Amino acid sequence: MQLGQQYVPYQLLRSKRRSIGFLITDEGLRITAPRWVSIAEINAAIISKQRWVLSKLQEQQDRPVPQKAQAIEWQSGATLPFLGVNATLKVEFGTPSFFDPETAVLTLNLPTDASPAQCKKHLQAWLMSQARRTFSQRLPFYADQLGVTYHSFTLTSANTRWGSCNSQGKIRLNWRLIHFSPHLIDYVIAHELAHLIEMNHSARFWATVERVFPEYDQAREQLKQLGLAALPQF
Template sequence: MKLLRHTSPDPQQLALQLDFFSSDFSSQPKIDHPAPKHSPGSSLPPSAPPSTDVAKPVPTGKRRVHVGEHTLDYTLVRSKRRSIGFMIDDDGLRITAPKWVTLTEIENAICEKQRWIFTKLNERRERSARRLQPQMEWRDGGTLPYLGSDITLRILATQSAGILYNATSKELSACLPLDAAEQQLKDRVQGWLQLEAKRVFAERLPIYAEKLGVSYQSFALSSAMTQWGSCTADGKIRLNWRLIHFALPLIDYVIAHELSHLREMNHSPQFWATVQSVFPEFAAAKKALRDHAPETLPIF
């Protein structure tokens, strides 16, 4: 998710949005590395031959390099850019480099950035593994996340309607007719979660507004598929109801983030200093939220 800044002729429509996997929550982490400088008349060092691994063929369109005890495959894209760019996506490591930079220099840069590369590759693998985990089962005894913990779903076969949460046993009991369809259960649970989200957000927003010394005009729930929250210049806050699945610190981080835009309508160093002033653990919360792929949440 990029942190997007949207502008229009009407300054009241200026909004900053906190997206899933932006530069703060990115599904495609990337960094730049300064390219070696060569004058037009200088000679370039010879290109290193591609590393090979006899145990496993190099995938088509990729190069291979040995970094310490690790074998790393990567995609190389030549461009007119001035620096060497590293990006991690679903296909692994992709490097974009100027046409005049040699393979030796590129692989030296890989060695210099190996800690970042392997950290991001591991994060990507862990996220992919979580996506492959089975989705929750909509049945009696099924579990779903609520405020950072799993709660157990109980189905009471009755003609009466209603839903009740027992905080002691961490059980959410839904009353449904015997012939109720699965979607009826999903609708009942989603409605309860949205009411809880509205209640929790209404409690937390004034706390951080007071800490920041700002006033917001209104807040509403969002069902956006790509954004955790947004803030307009005239103080309208929108928060994704799915945040109710997460622990309170992650909810507080998003709230502090959005309200901080009422002091800094940008993502400058001053903005992040503002967030940190009321939420010192923002970096850890930002990473934790980024690591929760939407695919791991219940599907309604």
């Protein structure tokens, strides 16, 4: 409806209440009115309260928009967690991409004028190769500790889980675990391999995990708190 110079849309909810209610929500003005009140009466009520309505709508427009997780601009200087370390990206052409734990610099082998999209693509491919390498080193270690043999191992990009293991011994691990410390990666690997002994999450399963990874409880809690949502989006 027209309020002074301004066109004000509103949402109307019919309810069992006895009077007309005014509310400013994220979507704007919301009117709650008894079923028996006509639209003309509602409009008249809004006009009588227009000063309040307009000032509240103005206030709401002035409020800062809540910030969504910022998309990372993949270029030199960008930071990301790598093996639990806050790594800084450096785009430099010449040597194969590598991470220097001394300086926490992750050098990406690309021309310095590479676009953020190119950097992102190369970075993800490199992170996945690191994940594959790291996981395939740790899997035999824990398989040996547990006395189990697994059939195969593949990387996943699932958005909901860190890993899985089926009765055929096929292990799947989320490549994004590479962002986390080796300790947490070890926990997930030990966990999935322990499923080759116990295909459930029973007390016996956790006792099996504990045998090779005594601090499993803290690692599990830490992993829960870190979560997938906070990781850089690729």
